[in-house]
Amino acid sequence: MGVRFLCIPLLVLALYSVAREDTASKDISAFTQDMQHQGGFYDFYYQLEQDKIYLKINEFDQAFLFQSSMPQGIGSNDIGLDRGQLGETRLVKFERYGNKVLLKQLNTAYRASSSNLAEQASIDEAFADSVIVGLPVVATEGGAVLVDYTAFLLSDIHNIGAQLASTNQGSFSPDPMRSGVYLPRSKAFVDNTELEALVTFGGSKAGEYVRQVTPDSSSISVHLHHSLIRLPDDQYQTRQFTPFSGYWSVAYQDYSAPLGESMTVSMIPRHRLHKKDPTAALSEAVEPIIYYLDPGIPEPVMSALKEGALWWDQAFSAIGYKNAFQVKVLPEGADPMDVRYNVIQWVHRATRGWSYGSSVIDPRTGEILKGHVTLGSLRVRQDYLIALGLTSPFSEDASKDKNVNTQVQKDMALARIRQLSAHEVGHTLGIAHNFSASEYGRESVMDYPHPQVSIKNGRISLDDAYAIGMGAWDNYVIAYGYQDFPAEVDEYSALTALVKQAREKGYRYQSDPDARPSHAANPSGNLWDNGADAVAELARINEIRELALSNFGLKSLKAGSSLASLEETLVPIYLLHRYQLDAVAKLVAGVEYEYELKGDYSTPKGAVPVGLDQQKAAIKALIETIDPTYLAIPNSVVQLITPKAYGESRNRESFKGRSGLTFDPISAGESAASYTLGLLLKAERLNRLAQQAEQQRGLPDVHSVLSQIFAASIQGRASSELAQRINFVVLDAVVKASLQSNLAPEVRADVELQLTNLYGWLKNNKRNPHNKIMAKQLEQYWQSGEWQSLFSVLPLPPGSPI
Structure with a gap:
């Protein structure tokens, strides 16, 4: 067989x-x-x-x-x-x-x-x-x-x-x-x-x-x-990468580099672009950069996307090009995946999500052969929802809603889409994020912008929510990457001069590795923030949030919508402060630095801790956002939000709750408080607090931060169910902070010491019956070596992207 x-x-x-x-x-x-x-x-x-x-x-x-x-x-x-x-x-x-x-x-x-x-x-x-x-x-x-x-x-x-x-x-x-x-x-x-x-x-x-x-x-x-x-011809000229250029890097290791010279060769990715007359102050391009819009995009979104993408022509005009950047509708029969077309596609998903700017890049040289923008279609609807929640423009009388004009709110959503189009096209031009641009105005479409709304005459105004056109940083970056230098000009010297001028003008630049992590150290460079003073901007956002919540209710809802759907409109308003919190948290144990090379300054700037007053103000501002009064949702709003109507269901945009079918405002506060504490108690941040306090007398340390947290919560007066819940969130957050694998041993000891002091306080203050339960939890933790939490904190609904 x-x-x-x-x-x-x-x-x-x-x-x-x-x-x-x-x-x-x-x-x-x-x-x-x-x-x-x-x-x-x-x-x-x-x-x-x-x-x-x-x-x-x-x-x-x-x-x-x-x-x-x-x-x-x-x-x-x-x-x-x-x-x-x-x-x-x-x-x-x-x-x-x-x-x-x-x-x-x-x-x-x-x-x-x-x-x-x-x-x-x-x-x-x-x-x-x-x-x-x-x-x-x-x-x-x-x-x-x-x-x-x-x-x-x-x-x-x-x-x-x-x-x-x-x-x-x-x-x-x-x-x-x-x-x-x-x-x-x-x-x-x-x-x-x-x-x-x-x-x-x-x-x-x-x-x-x-x-x-x-x-x-x-x-x-x-x-x-x-x-x-087919590979492009060999006429393309690479352009060197430098950290302050604002571009991504295409790099390789050159093993034939002379001894003493760096083996790393870095180039920026960019499209091929040349003037017909390099010596002319204004010249057409030999071959312009043309982007094609997805013909399936509806109006008025189509026009908004075209207008936003065309902002880049302003930057190319500033360096002497005429009509070098163009936007057209994709011809009938053309394939958007064809490498010959740079395209802007409108993509539908079941939920809102990220948009992307990606490219086909020759890995040998960094030449961009095709730019491909993917824009999520639900983003514009989310911005419209935020605008409605901020302004509550409808009437309490449903019969009068048909006369309500929401064009202002739609205009804000379209303004965001223009900016988004410009942003993603910028990526396909080779340009990286600049999350510091919002600190000196709104100087780059390559930042993530938060709507800059204001209060005018006691009402929330959306008039200037998003900037229009190119910023100063964008113009600089295009000049670095696409300026066509005449033959007699030394390109290296010209590019070095551009970088120097940008620094002298006060431009700041921080990209993803230094901005995205929640434990990031540099307060310069934040997503979805505004302003140079993060604490002052949080205070301004809090005023807008308070006013929006006080007006929130039936006027936030269009006639014919279920009362239950108010919850999803409430989420981005209740959490309006969430992104600014990230910016404020970076001030705590923060370190200011740039992408600095030797020779950029006569005296190196290096890495400098954030000053005492700024750190103290940041800690105070963060702790105020876990206050029960701050996190309480008005009863008038809670009573309006019914369980989901038949045919509807809770989704990822809803708050997570513990009360079954009904809206749970206490758990909403739990999630928000946990978010603040998570930012403040990151292992890397606590480690830096300890290091800075030793290096510079007077700076906050781990003891002072935990003492303030406990004083504002557990050791305060818990007069409501929300306050009690926040106390449990605080205890859970601090114990789990001590268990972070990246926490330095001496810092873990500092946290344990503060928990020991808290345990003594809990044993001696029996006014709140929950104190006995918390003390018992700590006893069991120390006896068993394992933290037995009474609950798992509920996460916030997704925030980004907006």
């Missing part, structure tokens, strides 16, 4: 081998006789009967770009697989090995700029490349081969299965029987070949987000796209 089982596979393998040899020996012309043919960069043939696609390869060892993308996505922000999403841009080449052709991704991270061919070869041989796929040869003709590309086109090139698994959405893999070549968007052009397929992923144990957006959660059908792109 064993012999028979061995022989069958061997026989099948032998027959398969013969069949493959017979097939590969056929001429391409004979093999493809009845197939549909498209000629271009790489010719391809389509066989309808078997739904197969074949690629003709004339030259081997010819490098080109391979770009994968996702023209049709899943539709869930939480999963993160959206329509128009670009995958990795890879430098690749085809190599033949007998009866197969390998598509090899070349390693561009390690190079040798030396003209010594042996030295270049030594680098190539030292670092591995990656073979992406092996393609079977089915026919030959002269030096050309025809390969079966079908299985690769129907494969998971976009790593969808891994992404679904990482977001706990189930186990999925491609099902070839439910997948097929999508011929309408498979085309060949002179410089690029575009191939597309409908790929179905079959699976099980689908998660909540998959179930939310698919008609059958065991079957997820998307479109995947492959672009094979």
